Amino acid sequence: MPHDHHHEHLSPSGHPYRPDDDVPLTYWQTMEIAMRELLIEKGVTTAAEIAQQIGAMDARSPADGAAVVARAWVDPDFKARLMADGSAACREMGFEPGALRLLVVENTADTHNVVVCTLCSCYPRNLLGLPPDWYKSRAYRARTVKEPRKVLAEFGVELPDDITVRVHDSTADMRYLVLPARPAGSDGLDEAALAALVTRDSMIGTGLPRPPE
Amino acid sequence: MTDGRRWHDMGGQDAGPVDLDQHDFALWEKRVDALQVITSTKGLFTVDGLRRVLEDMGEASFETMTYYERWVASVNQNLVEAGVYTLEELGARMEEVKSRGATYGEAAGG
Numbered sequence: 001m002p003h004d005h006h007h008e009h010l011s012p013s014g015h016p017y018r019p020d021d022d023v024p025l026t027y028w029q030t031m032e033i034a035m036r037e038l039l040i041e042k043g044v045t046t047a048a049e050i051a052q053q054i055g056a057m058d059a060r061s062p063a064d065g066a067a068v069v070a071r072a073w074v075d076p077d078f079k080a081r082l083m084a085d086g087s088a089a090c091r092e093m094g095f096e097p098g099a100l101r102l103l104v105v106e107n108t109a110d111t112h113n114v115v116v117c118t119l120c121s122c123y124p125r126n127l128l129g130l131p132p133d134w135y136k137s138r139a140y141r142a143r144t145v146k147e148p149r150k151v152l153a154e155f156g157v158e159l160p161d162d163i164t165v166r167v168h169d170s171t172a173d174m175r176y177l178v179l180p181a182r183p184a185g186s187d188g189l190d191e192a193a194l195a196a197l198v199t200r201d202s203m204i205g206t207g208l209p210r211p212p213e
Numbered sequence: 214m215t216d217g218r219r220w221h222d223m224g225g226q227d228a229g230p231v232d233l234d235q236h237d238f239a240l241w242e243k244r245v246d247a248l249q250v251i252t253s254t255k256g257l258f259t260v261d262g263l264r265r266v267l268e269d270m271g272e273a274s275f276e277t278m279t280y281y282e283r284w285v286a287s288v289n290q291n292l293v294e295a296g297v298y299t300l301e302e303l304g305a306r307m308e309e310v311k312s313r314g315a316t317y318g319e320a321a322g323g
Contacts, residue, residue: 025311025320028282029241033321034306035289036244038298045251053247118224120264121280130238130246134231136280142226154231169224172260 060129064095065177066198068127070191073182086177090127097175098126103168106179107205111164114152114205115176116144122170124177128200135204145169155206178205186212220272241317242281249288258291266290 039045068090072079082089086102102124105113117123118141123131134140144151148165152158159165168176180202186194189212201207238246253259266287267274274283293300313320 023317024315025317026282028278028285029317030307030310030320031289031303032241032245032248032285033310033317034303035285035292036248037310038302038306039248039252039292042297044255044257044297045248049251050244050247053250054243057243057246057250116224119221120267133235133280134233137232138223138275139228139231142223142228143231145224146226151231155233172264 057125057130060126062128062198062200062203063195064129065124065127065200065203066195067191068093068095068177069179069198069203070195072179073186073194074191079179082179095127097124100172101174102127102177103174104177104179105166105168107181109181110162111166112152112157112159112205113166113168113176113178114144114148115168115170115178116141117170118142118145119169119171122172122175124175124203127175127177128203132200152206155201157206157208178203180209183209183211219268220275221268238281241321245281245285245288249284252288252292252297257295257297258288262291262294263287 036050040047068082071093072082078089078092081092082104083106086104087097087100089104090097090102105115107113117135121131121136123135125131140151145167148167149159152165170176180198182194183197186197189197193212197209197212199207199210202209249263253263263284264287267283270278270283270286274286278286289303292298293303310320313322
């Protein structure tokens with residue numbers, strides 16, 4: 001989550017920028033430059049279109065998904081539409097979830113859902129932004145379907161044994177979003193304040209919403 | 214691997230703890246991502262084509278290359294197969310790019 005203060009050498013998310021501009025050029029970076037220039041020269045794309053696409057991707061963040069979750073928490077009719085057709089409900093709010101069908105799975109008092117892509121890195125990137133590095137890692141992909149409780153514990157999520165854990169393995173044909181359970185004590189909060197409780201990881205299932213202050 | 218699965222089908226295997234470190238995406242990585250979206254959206258290849266090349270690269274690539282290094286290799290292979298440019302054109306351009314400077318910033322011209 002973004003910090004409220006700014007550092008010269010930190011990105012908006014508070015991580016150091018990768019100093020790729022002043023370290024030796026790699027083979028794969030060379031390929032990216034050559035590929036991009038050839039695509040522009042051949043008329044496939046333009047520099048402006050590439051910049052626009054990067055800007056669009058940068059603009060997507062877990063805040064988009066959090067807004068959808070908060071709406072579902074306050075509006076039972078919207079929640080019903082979200083569970084029935086996740087893609088259509090997101091479009092209703094002005095978010096474009098992409099061509100692939102968005103399936104929403106709901107955490108309840110007795111069930112916790114978590115999403116993984118064992119085969120690659122399928123992720124609702126149009127609603128949450130690019131996936132975190134760990135989502136694409138061997139450890140997460142391999143272990144989440146086998147020992148989800150242990151993996152969740154590494155994220156700080158300790159689930160009692162009487163909670164059912166459902167693991168959803170993505171494919172290239174659909175995307176999953178977890179609808180976390182609304183935190184206790186959040187009754188008086190409005191939609192915007194509720195959205196601020198919804199973390200990225202709570203929508204993947206590797207986290208829970210923040211408790212209200 | 215002894216169970217007949219290909220290397221990328223890693224669900225259920227043993228592995229170490231999940232590393233929660235995160236890096237911010239570098240400009241060249243964002244460009245690879247954007248080029249993948251743009252060229253596949255224009256119908257030059259499909260997500261299945263992207264994955265076919267990634268999976269055919271083999272397990273060693275997963276250990277030795279970063280995510281977007283594997284992606285640029287796959288997008289490039291798909292574009293060559295689609296006839297967008299030839300390997301000769303790519304090779305010649307890569308040589309020219311390298312001659313511009315020793316860093317990404319110099320070679321990319323910004």
